[in-house]
Amino acid sequence: MEVDWIKVVSIASAAFAVAFGAIGPALAEGRAVAGAMDALARQPEASSTISRTLLVGLAMIETTAIYCLVIALLLLFANPFIAK
Amino acid sequence: MKSPLESAVIFSLGPVHFTQPVVATWVLITALVALSALVTRRLRVESPGRAQVLLESFLQLLQSQIRDTMRCEPAPFLPLITTLFLFVLGANLSSLIPGNEPPTAAIETDAALALIVFVSVIVYGIRARGVAGYLRGFATPSWVMIPLNLIEQVTRSFALMVRLFGNVMSGAFVIAVVLSLAGLFLPIPFMALDVLTGIVQAYIFTVLAMVFIGTAVHEEGA
Numbered sequence: 001m002e003v004d005w006i007k008v009v010s011i012a013s014a015a016f017a018v019a020f021g022a023i024g025p026a027l028a029e030g031r032a033v034a035g036a037m038d039a040l041a042r043q044p045e046a047s048s049t050i051s052r053t054l055l056v057g058l059a060m061i062e063t064t065a066i067y068c069l070v071i072a073l074l075l076l077f078a079n080p081f082i083a084k
Numbered sequence: 085m086k087s088p089l090e091s092a093v094i095f096s097l098g099p100v101h102f103t104q105p106v107v108a109t110w111v112l113i114t115a116l117v118a119l120s121a122l123v124t125r126r127l128r129v130e131s132p133g134r135a136q137v138l139l140e141s142f143l144q145l146l147q148s149q150i151r152d153t154m155r156c157e158p159a160p161f162l163p164l165i166t167t168l169f170l171f172v173l174g175a176n177l178s179s180l181i182p183g184n185e186p187p188t189a190a191i192e193t194d195a196a197l198a199l200i201v202f203v204s205v206i207v208y209g210i211r212a213r214g215v216a217g218y219l220r221g222f223a224t225p226s227w228v229m230i231p232l233n234l235i236e237q238v239t240r241s242f243a244l245m246v247r248l249f250g251n252v253m254s255g256a257f258v259i260a261v262v263l264s265l266a267g268l269f270l271p272i273p274f275m276a277l278d279v280l281t282g283i284v285q286a287y288i289f290t291v292l293a294m295v296f297i298g299t300a301v302h303e304e305g306a
Contacts, residue, residue: 049152052291059288063243066250077087 006081014072021068028061088253091190105190112174112187153291154298161297164204169290172197176252176282180275186282189253191245198245201293202237209300218300244292251285 036054040047086092091103123135132140146166150158158165172188179186187193209218222233255278259271 055288056291063247066247069250070246078089
Protein backbone atom coordinates (compact mmCIF):
# COMPACT_ATOMS: atom_id res chain seq x y z
CA MET A 1 0.00 0.00 0.00
CA GLU A 2 1.33 3.35 -1.01
CA VAL A 3 1.56 5.85 1.83
CA ASP A 4 0.83 9.46 0.92
CA TRP A 5 3.45 11.15 3.07
CA ILE A 6 2.22 14.66 2.32
CA LYS A 7 -1.15 13.87 3.87
CA VAL A 8 0.43 12.14 6.87
CA VAL A 9 2.79 15.02 7.54
CA SER A 10 0.01 17.61 6.98
CA ILE A 11 -2.32 16.01 9.54
CA ALA A 12 0.50 15.57 12.07
CA SER A 13 1.65 19.17 11.65
CA ALA A 14 -1.91 20.47 11.92
CA ALA A 15 -2.22 18.75 15.28
CA PHE A 16 1.19 20.05 16.32
CA ALA A 17 0.33 23.59 15.24
CA VAL A 18 -2.81 23.68 17.37
CA ALA A 19 -1.25 21.89 20.33
CA PHE A 20 1.92 23.95 20.64
CA GLY A 21 0.28 27.11 19.38
CA ALA A 22 -2.19 26.94 22.28
CA ILE A 23 0.51 26.74 24.98
CA GLY A 24 1.93 30.24 24.60
CA PRO A 25 -1.39 32.14 24.48
CA ALA A 26 -2.72 30.03 27.37
CA LEU A 27 0.19 31.00 29.61
CA ALA A 28 0.02 34.61 28.46
CA GLU A 29 -3.75 34.89 29.05
CA GLY A 30 -3.33 33.36 32.49
CA ARG A 31 -0.74 35.99 33.38
CA ALA A 32 -2.93 38.77 31.95
CA VAL A 33 -5.99 37.70 33.93
CA ALA A 34 -3.90 37.29 37.08
CA GLY A 35 -2.56 40.82 36.60
CA ALA A 36 -6.05 42.19 36.05
CA MET A 37 -7.34 40.42 39.19
CA ASP A 38 -4.49 41.96 41.14
CA ALA A 39 -5.34 45.42 39.81
CA LEU A 40 -9.06 44.88 40.55
CA ALA A 41 -8.29 43.89 44.14
CA ARG A 42 -6.20 47.01 44.60
CA GLN A 43 -8.55 49.42 42.83
CA PRO A 44 -12.11 48.10 42.62
CA GLU A 45 -13.35 51.53 41.52
CA ALA A 46 -11.39 51.27 38.24
CA SER A 47 -13.13 48.03 37.32
CA SER A 48 -14.70 49.23 34.05
CA THR A 49 -11.42 50.50 32.61
CA ILE A 50 -9.53 47.41 33.76
CA SER A 51 -12.03 44.95 32.36
CA ARG A 52 -12.24 46.74 29.02
CA THR A 53 -8.46 46.83 28.68
CA LEU A 54 -8.28 43.20 29.79
CA LEU A 55 -10.79 42.07 27.15
CA VAL A 56 -8.99 43.92 24.38
CA GLY A 57 -5.62 42.58 25.56
CA LEU A 58 -6.96 39.04 25.75
CA ALA A 59 -8.29 39.38 22.19
CA MET A 60 -4.85 40.50 21.03
CA ILE A 61 -3.14 37.57 22.77
CA GLU A 62 -5.73 35.14 21.52
CA THR A 63 -5.01 36.13 17.94
CA THR A 64 -1.76 34.14 17.97
CA ALA A 65 -3.70 30.99 18.88
CA ILE A 66 -6.25 31.77 16.18
CA TYR A 67 -3.44 32.08 13.64
CA CYS A 68 -2.30 28.56 14.57
CA LEU A 69 -5.88 27.31 14.15
CA VAL A 70 -6.10 28.92 10.71
CA ILE A 71 -2.78 27.34 9.70
CA ALA A 72 -4.08 23.94 10.84
CA LEU A 73 -7.29 24.44 8.85
CA LEU A 74 -5.32 25.45 5.77
CA LEU A 75 -3.22 22.30 6.11
CA LEU A 76 -6.29 20.11 6.47
CA PHE A 77 -8.75 21.66 4.03
CA ALA A 78 -6.87 23.91 1.61
CA ASN A 79 -3.48 22.24 1.37
CA PRO A 80 -1.75 23.52 -1.77
CA PHE A 81 0.46 20.42 -2.05
CA ILE A 82 -2.42 17.95 -2.28
CA ALA A 83 -3.96 17.76 -5.74
CA LYS A 84 -7.74 17.91 -5.69
CA MET B 85 -16.33 16.68 6.68
CA LYS B 86 -17.20 19.97 5.05
CA SER B 87 -14.36 22.45 4.80
CA PRO B 88 -14.97 25.61 6.88
CA LEU B 89 -13.15 27.68 4.27
CA GLU B 90 -15.78 27.21 1.56
CA SER B 91 -19.52 27.80 1.79
CA ALA B 92 -22.47 26.00 0.29
CA VAL B 93 -24.28 27.45 -2.74
CA ILE B 94 -28.00 27.78 -2.05
CA PHE B 95 -29.30 28.99 -5.39
CA SER B 96 -27.95 30.48 -8.59
CA LEU B 97 -29.22 33.25 -10.85
CA GLY B 98 -27.50 32.63 -14.16
CA PRO B 99 -23.74 32.80 -13.60
CA VAL B 100 -24.06 34.32 -10.09
CA HIS B 101 -24.04 31.85 -7.22
CA PHE B 102 -25.60 32.85 -3.92
CA THR B 103 -23.96 31.12 -0.98
CA GLN B 104 -25.46 30.53 2.45
CA PRO B 105 -23.56 33.38 4.22
CA VAL B 106 -24.71 35.89 1.59
CA VAL B 107 -28.36 34.95 2.04
CA ALA B 108 -28.01 34.96 5.84
CA THR B 109 -26.32 38.39 5.69
CA TRP B 110 -29.12 39.87 3.60
CA VAL B 111 -31.78 38.42 5.87
CA LEU B 112 -29.94 39.90 8.84
CA ILE B 113 -29.61 43.31 7.17
CA THR B 114 -33.31 43.34 6.35
CA ALA B 115 -34.19 42.32 9.90
CA LEU B 116 -31.97 45.05 11.38
CA VAL B 117 -33.38 47.74 9.10
CA ALA B 118 -36.98 46.64 9.74
CA LEU B 119 -36.39 46.55 13.49
CA SER B 120 -34.80 50.02 13.48
CA ALA B 121 -37.62 51.45 11.38
CA LEU B 122 -40.20 49.86 13.65
CA VAL B 123 -38.61 51.16 16.86
CA THR B 124 -37.86 54.69 15.63
CA ARG B 125 -41.24 55.20 13.98
CA ARG B 126 -42.89 56.67 17.06
CA LEU B 127 -40.28 58.55 19.07
CA ARG B 128 -41.70 60.80 21.78
CA VAL B 129 -40.20 63.16 24.31
CA GLU B 130 -43.21 62.88 26.61
CA SER B 131 -43.89 59.42 28.06
CA PRO B 132 -41.65 57.33 25.78
CA GLY B 133 -42.53 53.72 25.08
CA ARG B 134 -40.68 50.70 26.40
CA ALA B 135 -38.74 50.08 23.19
CA GLN B 136 -37.62 53.70 23.05
CA VAL B 137 -36.32 53.61 26.63
CA LEU B 138 -34.41 50.41 25.88
CA LEU B 139 -32.97 51.93 22.71
CA GLU B 140 -31.95 55.13 24.47
CA SER B 141 -30.19 53.34 27.32
CA PHE B 142 -28.37 51.14 24.80
CA LEU B 143 -27.26 54.19 22.83
CA GLN B 144 -26.13 55.95 26.00
CA LEU B 145 -24.09 52.90 26.96
CA LEU B 146 -22.39 52.94 23.57
CA GLN B 147 -21.84 56.69 23.80
CA SER B 148 -20.11 56.36 27.16
CA GLN B 149 -18.00 53.49 25.80
CA ILE B 150 -16.93 55.61 22.82
CA ARG B 151 -16.20 58.57 25.11
CA ASP B 152 -14.06 56.41 27.40
CA THR B 153 -12.21 54.58 24.65
CA MET B 154 -11.64 57.34 22.08
CA ARG B 155 -11.55 60.29 24.51
CA CYS B 156 -13.59 62.53 22.19
CA GLU B 157 -17.21 63.40 21.42
CA PRO B 158 -19.08 60.26 20.26
CA ALA B 159 -21.52 61.88 17.83
CA PRO B 160 -19.62 61.44 14.50
CA PHE B 161 -18.71 57.82 15.22
CA LEU B 162 -21.93 56.58 16.79
CA PRO B 163 -23.71 55.40 13.59
CA LEU B 164 -20.76 53.35 12.33
CA ILE B 165 -19.87 51.86 15.72
CA THR B 166 -23.46 51.00 16.60
CA THR B 167 -24.12 49.39 13.23
CA LEU B 168 -20.92 47.35 13.44
CA PHE B 169 -21.80 46.15 16.93
CA LEU B 170 -25.40 45.27 16.10
CA PHE B 171 -24.46 43.52 12.88
CA VAL B 172 -21.67 41.43 14.38
CA LEU B 173 -23.81 40.63 17.43
CA GLY B 174 -26.77 39.61 15.29
CA ALA B 175 -24.55 37.57 13.00
CA ASN B 176 -22.88 35.75 15.89
CA LEU B 177 -26.14 35.06 17.70
CA SER B 178 -27.84 33.83 14.52
CA SER B 179 -26.00 30.54 15.11
CA LEU B 180 -28.81 29.79 17.58
CA ILE B 181 -31.32 29.52 14.74
CA PRO B 182 -31.50 25.83 13.82
CA GLY B 183 -29.93 25.01 10.49
CA ASN B 184 -28.34 28.41 10.15
CA GLU B 185 -24.61 28.97 10.06
CA PRO B 186 -23.52 32.39 11.34
CA PRO B 187 -22.40 34.65 8.44
CA THR B 188 -19.31 35.64 10.41
CA ALA B 189 -18.16 32.01 10.28
CA ALA B 190 -17.34 32.65 6.60
CA ILE B 191 -14.09 34.51 6.12
CA GLU B 192 -15.51 36.72 3.35
CA THR B 193 -17.98 38.42 5.71
CA ASP B 194 -15.21 39.13 8.21
CA ALA B 195 -12.99 40.42 5.41
CA ALA B 196 -15.73 42.84 4.38
CA LEU B 197 -16.19 44.04 7.98
CA ALA B 198 -12.45 44.49 8.47
CA LEU B 199 -12.28 46.38 5.17
CA ILE B 200 -15.02 48.73 6.40
CA VAL B 201 -12.97 49.45 9.53
CA PHE B 202 -9.77 49.86 7.46
CA VAL B 203 -11.39 52.42 5.14
CA SER B 204 -13.20 54.28 7.91
CA VAL B 205 -9.94 54.67 9.85
CA ILE B 206 -8.45 56.47 6.84
CA VAL B 207 -11.59 58.54 6.20
CA TYR B 208 -12.03 59.66 9.81
CA GLY B 209 -8.29 60.34 10.14
CA ILE B 210 -8.21 62.54 7.05
CA ARG B 211 -11.45 64.28 8.06
CA ALA B 212 -10.12 65.09 11.53
CA ARG B 213 -6.57 66.12 10.68
CA GLY B 214 -6.41 66.76 6.92
CA VAL B 215 -4.43 64.75 4.39
CA ALA B 216 -1.06 66.23 5.38
CA GLY B 217 -1.72 65.89 9.08
CA TYR B 218 -2.89 62.30 8.70
CA LEU B 219 0.13 61.36 6.61
CA ARG B 220 2.41 63.10 9.10
CA GLY B 221 0.98 60.79 11.74
CA PHE B 222 2.80 57.89 10.10
CA ALA B 223 6.15 59.59 10.74
CA THR B 224 5.67 59.88 14.51
CA PRO B 225 7.77 59.65 16.63
CA SER B 226 10.36 59.69 13.80
CA TRP B 227 10.56 58.86 10.10
CA VAL B 228 12.20 55.52 10.92
CA MET B 229 8.76 54.25 11.94
CA ILE B 230 7.11 54.85 8.52
CA PRO B 231 7.43 51.28 7.17
CA LEU B 232 6.39 49.79 10.50
CA ASN B 233 3.34 52.05 10.72
CA LEU B 234 2.36 51.21 7.15
CA ILE B 235 2.66 47.47 7.81
CA GLU B 236 0.71 47.88 11.04
CA GLN B 237 -2.25 49.35 9.16
CA VAL B 238 -2.56 46.19 7.09
CA THR B 239 -1.70 43.58 9.70
CA ARG B 240 -4.09 44.86 12.33
CA SER B 241 -6.99 44.80 9.86
CA PHE B 242 -5.95 41.29 8.87
CA ALA B 243 -5.84 40.29 12.54
CA LEU B 244 -9.31 41.81 13.01
CA MET B 245 -10.62 39.61 10.22
CA VAL B 246 -8.88 36.41 11.34
CA ARG B 247 -9.86 36.90 14.99
CA LEU B 248 -13.57 37.13 14.30
CA PHE B 249 -13.45 34.32 11.74
CA GLY B 250 -11.43 32.00 13.96
CA ASN B 251 -13.56 32.48 17.04
CA VAL B 252 -16.98 32.16 15.43
CA MET B 253 -15.99 29.43 12.97
CA SER B 254 -14.25 27.33 15.64
CA GLY B 255 -17.38 27.55 17.79
CA ALA B 256 -19.58 26.27 14.97
CA PHE B 257 -16.96 23.65 14.06
CA VAL B 258 -16.70 22.29 17.60
CA ILE B 259 -20.49 21.95 17.76
CA ALA B 260 -20.49 20.06 14.46
CA VAL B 261 -17.72 17.71 15.65
CA VAL B 262 -19.41 17.03 18.99
CA LEU B 263 -22.73 16.45 17.26
CA SER B 264 -21.17 13.95 14.87
CA LEU B 265 -19.43 12.10 17.73
CA ALA B 266 -22.08 12.14 20.47
CA GLY B 267 -25.81 12.41 20.83
CA LEU B 268 -28.38 15.11 20.44
CA PHE B 269 -28.14 17.01 23.73
CA LEU B 270 -24.41 17.02 24.37
CA PRO B 271 -23.66 20.12 22.21
CA ILE B 272 -25.91 22.34 24.36
CA PRO B 273 -23.13 23.46 26.77
CA PHE B 274 -20.93 24.23 23.77
CA MET B 275 -23.75 26.30 22.27
CA ALA B 276 -24.03 28.24 25.53
CA LEU B 277 -20.29 28.89 25.36
CA ASP B 278 -20.77 29.90 21.74
CA VAL B 279 -23.32 32.56 22.76
CA LEU B 280 -20.86 33.98 25.29
CA THR B 281 -18.04 33.97 22.72
CA GLY B 282 -20.29 35.62 20.17
CA ILE B 283 -21.21 38.50 22.48
CA VAL B 284 -17.62 38.98 23.64
CA GLN B 285 -16.30 38.90 20.08
CA ALA B 286 -18.87 41.46 18.93
CA TYR B 287 -17.80 43.70 21.82
CA ILE B 288 -14.10 43.19 21.07
CA PHE B 289 -14.55 43.88 17.36
CA THR B 290 -16.36 47.13 18.18
CA VAL B 291 -13.84 48.23 20.81
CA LEU B 292 -10.93 47.52 18.49
CA ALA B 293 -12.61 49.51 15.71
CA MET B 294 -13.02 52.37 18.22
CA VAL B 295 -9.37 52.14 19.25
CA PHE B 296 -8.14 52.12 15.64
CA ILE B 297 -10.30 55.08 14.64
CA GLY B 298 -9.40 56.88 17.87
CA THR B 299 -5.67 56.63 17.23
CA ALA B 300 -6.17 57.92 13.68
CA VAL B 301 -8.27 60.88 14.85
CA HIS B 302 -6.02 62.06 17.66
CA GLU B 303 -3.07 64.28 17.01
CA GLU B 304 -0.44 62.47 19.04
CA GLY B 305 0.84 59.19 17.54
CA ALA B 306 -0.79 57.24 14.73
